[in-house]
Amino acid sequence: MTLSFERLANPWIARLTPYEPGRPIEEVAREFGIEDVASVVKLASNENALGPSPRAVAAMRRSAREMHRYPDGGAFYLRNALAERLNVPPACILPGNGSNELIELLAHVFLGPETAAVMAERAFVVYRLVAEASRARVIAVPMKDYTHDLDAMRAAITPDTRMVFVGNPNNPTGTMVDGPAIDRFMAGLPDNVIVCFDEAYIELVPPEIAPDTLAFVRKNRPVVVLRTFSKTYGLAGLRVGYAVAPEACVALLDRARQPFNVNAMAQAAALAALGDAEHLARTRRLVRGGLAYLEEEFDRMGLPFVPAVANFILVDVGDGRRVFRQLQERGVIVRPMDGYGLPSHVRVTVGTRAENQRFIEDLRKVLA
Ligand SMILES: Cc1ncc(COP(=O)(O)O)c(C=O)c1O
Incomplete structure (x- = not known):
């Protein structure tokens, strides 16, 4: 008899749709036979x-010699540095593995069967995945102009709702709800829910x-x-x-985590990165300039886009999957959006000046 893993698995897990990440550079180079791997541009x-802060790189090098030791499970120095920076007690901070x-x-602690989670229809897909993996009911609320509709989300809260997820700025739409809208939302919140501002x-x-x-x-x-x-x-690989939350909430999350959830190199690099204001300023300048360039080029090409506040932008290219594929053939990786119910869009991350120009050139060719 052959063993059926599907039959033995928890059915709510077997039904999950796996997360589709941005494709790695090497994978695309292999698939499309691109020999010069370094020429592939990933904007996905x-x-x-700009990469990580040089200070973070130096801290990683220093910490490499200590990798035979377990990390500090309490992430003392990182937690304290974050607490000071954010003006909250260290007990209100919990570092995590991303x-x-x-x-x-959050799903382990607050969601389960007979609970519900409210989220926007086109919010970051991981909220839905963790809710479904916990057997919570997902209440997906339509967006307004590609933006979270907090009034509708509050109206959607049911007595069994435990979590509301708000991606702010949201991925993949690149939009944000502002302080006054959040204040109104919070003022009318029933006391059975926790709001996660991602x-x-x-x-x-x-x-x-x-x-704030x-x-x-x-x-x-x-x-x-x-x-x-x-x-x-710039430390995605680490x-x-x-999380920043009231102490009682952090204490609960702390019980559900792995003892060494944040590795030692990551703690050292994050601490060093926090101290590099110059790298942060360069990053902001690069992103602002890059967004302005992309928006200008989209206007020139007559492509509708969603005005963005983060480091990526949704653009309507007609047939998102086709453009995604043809850009890959040319060594440019973006993200298709049909999984988010946006089959005519792709999402593109702001790159360096040269990368943005390369993307626009190739996009013009693919759309010609
Ligand atoms: C809105 C949002 N939240 C969370 C994440 C996860 O980031 P990480 O786990 O790398 O911290 C992402 C990454 O794409 C994101 O876009």
């Missing part, structure tokens, strides 16, 4: 085109328009703010993010 995972791990921990890209948003969600944490409101070193800090 909202990474920092913010993805923290999204998953701020993976918040450091790229001009400070004068970035909402940490104020809710300081006031002990039911809010979890997620941030990451993967995007603006896997390190963090």
Whole structure:
């Protein structure tokens, strides 16, 4: 008799649709027979085109000699540095193996059968995945102008809802809800839900328009703010993010995590990256300039796009899958969006100046 893994698996797991990540450079080079791997341009995972801070690289090198030791499971130095930076107690911070791990921990702690999670229809897909893996019901709320509709999301909260996820700025739409909208939403919130503001890209948003969600944490409101070193800090490969939440919430998440969830090299690099204000400023300049360039070129080509505030942009190219594939043949990787119900769009990450120009040139050829 042949063993049926499907039959033996938990049915709600067997039914999950796997996450489709941005394709790795080497994989695309192999598939399309591109010999010069270095010529492939990846604009598919909202990474920092400048790479990591040189200070983070130096810290990783130093820490390499200590890799026979287990990490500090409490991430003491990173936690303290973040606490000081964000003006919250260290007990309100929990580092994680990327913010993805923290999204998953939230589901372990707060979701399960007979609960529901509210999210936007075109929000970051991992919210749906973790909710489904926990057997929670997903309440997907349509967006308004590609933006979270917080009034509709509040109206969608049911008595069994435990979590509301708000990607802000949201991936893949690149849009953000502002402080006043968040204040209104929070004012009318029933007391059976926790709101997760996923701020993976918040450091790229001009400070004068970035909402102050940490104020809710300081006031002990039911809010979890997620941030990451993967995007603006250029450390996606290391896997390190963090949650900021009231102490009682962090204590619960802390129980559900692995004892050494953030590796020692990641802790050292994140700490060093936090101290590099210059790299952060360069990154912001690169992203602003790159977005402006891309928007101008899309206008010139008559391609509709969704005005963005993070380091990526959704553009309507007609047939997203075809363009995704033909760009890959030319060594440019973007992200198709049919999985998000946007078959005519692709999402492109802001790269270096040369990478952005290369993308536009190849896009023109593919659309000609
Ligand atoms: C909105 C959002 N949240 C979370 C993540 C996960 O980031 P990481 O696990 O690398 O911190 C991403 C990455 O694509 C994202 O776009």
